[in-house]
């Protein structure tokens with residue numbers, strides 16, 4: 257039993273769990289954060305191998321500039337000065353037959369580059385950008401919802417209503433003639449192809465992240481979660497690592513605590529889950545599972561990924577490599593996605609390459625670089641990445657790593673294999689094992705029109721006293737998206753706590 261009584265228990269210290277815990281603790285609530293791993297962060301962690309510090313998953317995050325959405329959250333928990341965000345300017349997107357390389361500026365310079373490359377598409381591009389901007393204005397206006405706007409909803413939020421079922425493909429086909437510009441505009445942090453990805457999500461991503469710029473935290477991505485955990489602890493919060501929650505204990509239709517795998521009981525009148533909805537459901541007694549079962553069965557998940565972590569003594573600075581390279585060999589985005597859904601991966605898959613040491617040389621010994629290569633991948637590949645045994649698992653990892661290194665060497669970093677100091681890979685099984693994400697889903701729920709915004713599960717579940725945060729909930733996936741889920745959940749929990757205190761006083 258927990259020695260000190262607490263106001264709420266948070267299951268899982270991903271960015272969603274950390275945010276809600278830190279915000280509630282800041283407001284004086286007693287919060288206990290239980291994490292099954294030996295460190296906080298979920299997907300947002302760094303790991304060390306010798307002198308190298310690798311980011312396990314993410315490459316960048318948005319909203320870190322003063323006034324940005326993530327900056328405001330960090331400010332609210334007094335962590336904004338504990339971390340330095342380095343703006344990412346230098347990017348290169350390589351497509352079959354053309355490329356876009358930027359040294360400065362965000363999405364607007366990307367759009368200018370597209371205008372230069374495809375002058376015949378100028379009108380379509382202007383219309384696209386204007387539509388994206390209008391949606392951005394509506395999203396901003398929605399966050400500051402007033403009674404007038406609520407009453408005149410269809411007038412104020414015309415595009416959000418009109419386009420809520422629209423995919424990116426529909427808009428691309430309406431505004432553009434050529435396939436190349438469509439492909440360049442669909443270079444986004446999402447695993448869905450144009451025919452499935454929600455256009456409202458595209459507009460939100462462009463407005464929020466790409467137009468405002470993206471950043472890399474000095475010290476590596478893991479620094480972000482460590483800073484949040486420090487703020488939580490400084491506000492009196494408690495973290496129990498290596499503590500896997502097995503059951504949520506219920507009484508009179510409400511949670512009263514949790515039972516861990518080791519048989520320890522922690523009590524609290526409120527439970528906040530940062531785990532995937534299937535895991536959450538299994539933690540509940542059977543009578544509470546039934547109503548959730550139907551909903552959970554309908555969810556569609558994002559794809560997973562294969563990640564290769566490399567160290568080299570090549571002078572990547574001198575080679576002019578940017579921090580971020582998107583390397584695409586296939587022009588048919590839809591076919592690549594269909595292959596993945598058939599559990600196949602193309603011979604030359606799209607590579608997302610980042611070189612963190614170009615921004616923060618302290619992540620590797622002097623004169624050396626670390627490189628991370630990410631490939632979107634299905635969970636069921638090669639008999640589930642060799643799930644049947646360690647030998648098979650290692651063989652599949654090795655074959656896939658070799659294939660990626662050859663592709664990288666021929667397209668981006670010549671002679672890489674002669675200058676390899678280290679490499680290691682993570683498969684969808686690794687992602688699933690460390691974080692409990694459903695089939696290693698990299699972005700939680702797929703961002704299809706049926707699963708965006710208010711159509712995503714809300715933070716208050718159908719069970720009073722049970723909340724959820726993270727990338728299976730509102731508003732979206734990504735580090736900033738899930739931190740916002742933590743912010744929204746914290747606000748709603750504080751309102752409920754305040755109300756029940758007022759009622760008790762009477």
Ligand SMILES: Cc1cc2nc3c(=O)[nH]c(=O)nc-3n(C[C@H](O)[C@H](O)[C@H](O)COP(=O)(O)OP(=O)(O)OC[C@H]3O[C@@H](n4cnc5c(N)ncnc54)[C@H](O)[C@@H]3O)c2cc1C
Nearest residue numbers: 268270271272292298299314315316501698726727734735
């Ligand atoms: C390869 C990859 C690249 C990405 N790149 C980016 C990027 O560049 N930028 C970006 O913004 N986003 C990126 N994302 C997405 C982003 O990382 C996620 O959307 C986000 O971090 C998910 O956070 P979450 O709070 O939902 O929890 P998760 O990170 O899924 O964490 C859940 C936590 O719950 C814990 N847990 C699970 N079960 C239990 C249990 N029973 N008891 C206790 N604890 C438990 C887990 O151990 C974990 O710590 C990437 C994701 C991946 C996989």
